Amino acid sequence: MSMKPSSDTPEPGLSVAFEAGDAAIRGGDFAEAHRCFAGVLERAQAAGERETVADACSRLGELAARLGDHVRAIEHQLNALGIFEELGDSLRAGRTLHSVGVLYSDCGDLETAHEYLARSLDVFQATGDRSDQVRALANLAAIHAARNDLEAALDCGLRSLTVYDMLGLPAENAAALLNVADIHARMGRTEVALYCQTRAVALLRGVAPCELLVRALLSVGRSYRAIGQHADARFVLEQALEIARDGEHRVVEYQIHEELARVSESLGDYHVALDHHRDYVRLMREQAGQEKQKAIAELRLRFDLERALKDEEIRHRNNVMQAVVRTQEEEQRRIAGDLHDGVGQLLAAVKVNLHRLDDSAATFAEGERDAFDRAIEALDRACTDVRTIAHSLGSTTLQELGLRAALAELVNSVATDTGTRFTTLLHEAGDHVPEYVALVVYRIAQELVANILRHSMARTARIDVVQREGFLVLMVEDDGVGFDPANGGRAGMGRRNIETRVRTVNGHVTFDSFPGHGTTVTVEIPLGEAT
């Protein structure tokens, strides 16, 4: 693969596809987005556009993450990472490291998550990108906290605070303060926690009222209650409740009611406590119902996307397999043509020349006569063999006259010289069968007929083709020796061939047999969606 400098602009078709993918994400059509980025990836790989390859991998990784497929998401991101490192793009390498870390943390592998996040932090510190640094720090803090390494969590939290102080982002700063407060609270240092929370509230008062402010007030209220200052707690919580109601922050609202119920109880206001408790229960139930709905919607979305991806994969695989089969067919037809026009024509020429001797053969001596007859006989057999082999490799009948004629010819060509009598019911094999399906059915029938002749010792065999309920059904039965399906059956190769071919048209095949009781092979192929 040729390396191109990263400054090269990707070919215009690629950037269009990229934008289409981004638009699809914005429109919520993840399956379409996946198709776009997978297409970009393939073409960029072919064109050696390393940077575009990496971009496409990143997007595919993000999509997989949305799907909840962390393993694949990590795989894509690691591919992207390799390329960014190779291109020396440390900022994006760092961001990719960060994404991988978050993915590992999402699937519960905190150890590995920590490793990647720490690496990303190193990169960000080297590049000096502060907002990336604090994100990494905050995530590292969360991981330490989850692993109960509170000291380390606190360290990361405090470092993130220092950076925020420099950046001057009040909302983010407040969020970090609240996290630090949580850690302090878990370490039993409620006063310190309260201090942090109060600072967070002060910072948030400067910006528009938001859920984070409500949460900050709620945590202040909790801390006051923890240190027994119930009146202060109630004061703060009532403020929180007011803002929560105005902003319809239902999730927080029921938690405030819960807290207020406890505080009021401690203050001896049992009626108020009871009211808050009722509100708490009502809102919590409401919330739980909504969460459930949301979870179901989420699941459905995932399911749809997964199915779309699966369909896409199957379609792609089928296209590849069909291409392989078509190439094989062409090659076989070419060999058949060569046999026919080369060896076959030569044998015919030999024969027509030898026939000139027919009349003089009557005058040959007895031994000479025998030799001549034997030569003619062998020649005849050679002619027949060449014709049969060429024909089985590639008959023009299927292309010229369709499946029905081809199957009739197939059966007719074997019926005379074997112990098996074939009957057929083919009148439905003709109409509305796509060309490729016809090819698959013909090749399968050919394989099955050959199997019957080679192994079955059947007296009779039958080929039925029926079209019903949108399916083409091929049934090939014989009354021969059969096989034990538990042993995988005879002619394993042939069977695998058939299964492979059937898969390329989304069909289904069953081999039904019992020793001494014949074999029935049923192939069902959907006619609607098959190409």
Place this chain on the structure above:
Amino acid sequence: MKAINILIADDHQMFVDGLTALLSDAEDVNVVGTAVNGADAVALVGRHPEADILIVDISMPVMDGISATRAIRKDGSGMKILALTQNADSGSITRAVKAGVDGYVIKTSKKEEFLEAIRTVAAGEQYFSEHVKNALILSLGGRDEKILGGELPISPREKEILAMIAREFTTNEIAERLFLSPYTVETHRKNLIHKLGVRNTAGLVRIAVQTGLIGEDSE
């Protein structure tokens, strides 16, 4: 008797030589010209108004025998055309017949058949060997097996299953008795419903009774 004048178009010189020699043994046949491909054959026909029959191979370079036949027919020439070829598949045979050949013989046939074909075609009739006639029938999709079991278009196995369905055997019982999987029995049942044009299993039972497949005396 007037001799039959023959033109031969075939890209294999050895075959042309052999055939010419073979035919020269017959007193009523003269080879008056040869061509090595279809395009030559069309020109050859124009140059030999005295010829009666063009013997043409099918697979030839430049222009194949079928295209040559079409071209000659399009020119309105009354030339008789006999395909003499290695191609024995229904596809080639049908295409040749559609293009307008008067006869079709396989190259590896015996001398007698060559001569019979030439004489038949020269007399204004068509000549197709047994194999070719068979292939033509097959090109129409062959003759499906004669209808079995009274007037039912079904196989002996299907007839057997139909009778068992009519006797209220379950799919699993039928499968067990006939050493088949239930899946295969189900496929047969669905095929039967389709082939007999009924809507459901009750319809199958009705047909089994109507056609006498099962009677009062059945087990």
